[in-house]
Amino acid sequence: xSLELEYMKGFTFxxxxxxxxxxxxxxxxxxxxxKERTNSNYVIFALAALQExxxxxxxxxxxxxxxxxxxLIEMIQCARSLNMKVVLKPTVNCSDGTWRAxxxxxxxxxxxxxxxxxxxxxxxxxQLHYARIAEAMNCEMLIVGCEMVQTERRSNEWRELxxxxxxxxxxxxxxxxxxxxxxxxxxxxxxxxxxSSGYYPIDDWERQLDRIEQEIGSYHKPxxxxxxxxxxREGSSYVPNDWGLSGRVSIEEQARYYEAMIEHTxxxxxxxxxxxxxxxxxxxxxxNAVTDDGYSVYGKPxxxxxxxxxxxxL
Numbered sequence: 001x002s003l004e005l006e007y008m009k010g011f012t013f014x015x016x017x018x019x020x021x022x023x024x025x026x027x028x029x030x031x032x033x034x035k036e037r038t039n040s041n042y043v044i045f046a047l048a049a050l051q052e053x054x055x056x057x058x059x060x061x062x063x064x065x066x067x068x069x070x071x072l073i074e075m076i077q078c079a080r081s082l083n084m085k086v087v088l089k090p091t092v093n094c095s096d097g098t099w100r101a102x103x104x105x106x107x108x109x110x111x112x113x114x115x116x117x118x119x120x121x122x123x124x125x126x127q128l129h130y131a132r133i134a135e136a137m138n139c140e141m142l143i144v145g146c147e148m149v150q151t152e153r154r155s156n157e158w159r160e161l162x163x164x165x166x167x168x169x170x171x172x173x174x175x176x177x178x179x180x181x182x183x184x185x186x187x188x189x190x191x192x193x194x195x196s197s198g199y200y201p202i203d204d205w206e207r208q209l210d211r212i213e214q215e216i217g218s219y220h221k222p223x224x225x226x227x228x229x230x231x232x233r234e235g236s237s238y239v240p241n242d243w244g245l246s247g248r249v250s251i252e253e254q255a256r257y258y259e260a261m262i263e264h265t266x267x268x269x270x271x272x273x274x275x276x277x278x279x280x281x282x283x284x285x286x287x288n289a290v291t292d293d294g295y296s297v298y299g300k301p302x303x304x305x306x307x308x309x310x311x312x313x314l
Contacts, residue, residue: 005222007314008273010042014281019064022071027281028078034279035082037303039310043079044087044275049126052095054102057118059092061126076137086139090130091146104150120157124164131169142169147178155187162190176226183215198225199241202257205264222272229277230257233293249293255301262309
């Protein structure tokens with residue numbers, strides 16, 4: 001029998017915030033505004049550890065690039081005071097700028113070459129660290145990875161990782177695959193909730209939703225889009241995953257994208273929520289919203305579109 005999951009009216013918060021950022025009063029005010037202005041009932045705290053390249057095996061989650069445990073816990077408590085549910089999402093970036101989807105090693109061990117075993121050992125240690133925090137803080141969900149496409153074929157290692165996490169954490173476990181990759185993971189049975197990044201072109205939602213439903217249906221697991229969103233610039237609605245796309249600011253195009261995404265996903269009852277990308281931990285001034293071409297919706301028309309949707313019974 002499939003697990004019942006309430007509709008997650010979610011937003012990702014604080015991506016790439018560094019040590020000390022969550023101690024600032026501005027961060028807590030940003031979280032309060034996110035709740036007030038979008039009516040989100042879930043906050044996803046996405047954390048970004050670092051490894052030097054996609055082919056190095058050490059994951060660093062203790063440096064200045066990470067918010068400290070104490071300040072993360074303080075922000076979780078702040079979210080609770082706002083009557084929000086909490087998802088932890090520890091993921092990893094490469095210091096050289098390579099997208100994490102390209103983290104990869106030889107499938108057969110070769111002397112003097114980096115190995116899957118060593119990478120998974122370090123990555124598992126990282127996940128267990130935050131699994132313990134998630135358990136101590138009663139977080140509703142832990143997402144154990146994001147868009148790590150080349151790693152996904154290592155089914156045994158992922159199953160072992162999830163099994164180890166379950167020894168420390170008793171809440172729901174998910175993994176966030178990338179757009180178009182929902183069929184790439186053959187270990188969905190090991191998680192409680194299937195999730196992916198919903199950066200689909202504005203005119204292609206129906207086709208992609210049909211495909212995803214067919215590809216994940218046999219697992220009988222709840223599904224939500226752990227990421228979804230669109231920059232506010234011309235052309236981004238057709239390639240919403242391209243944060244580097246050149247184009248003039250268009251807060252109207254971003255709003256149209258959100259309207260379309262909501263229109264198409266809300267009709268699919270098997271889609272149990274959104275983890276929108278993203279709400280900054282440290283906000284720009286609201287009057288500068290008209291010149292911001294990023295994913296943030298603060299002070300933009302898309303913010304009102306989201307709030308109107310999240311205020312509904314879903």
